[in-house]
Amino acid sequence: MAQRSKVIQAEFVEFDCSECGKGVYRVTTLENVIHTQPKQWEHACTNCGRKCHIAKPFPLLRYKGQEFMLAKYAADGIEVYSPVRATLDKSK
């Protein structure tokens, strides 16, 4: 079997921060995923840093009515590099 790829036109879906209205939410770290059904990923706003849990890891892609999340968020136990991580409050 071999992989094959082609260029498609997909939508890049971001989750706007309702708090500051400027930033978008990005997944912080896989360590803070809540394993409910569906899972809840911890996100932080790129502008104000507000944190919240969202049932999908943003950003994601939408193509032909289907949403695609990044493969790194599908795998458990794999470290995600995130610059936000350095600023996470470790005390909680």
Ligand SMILES: [Zn+2]
């Ligand atoms: Zn914000």
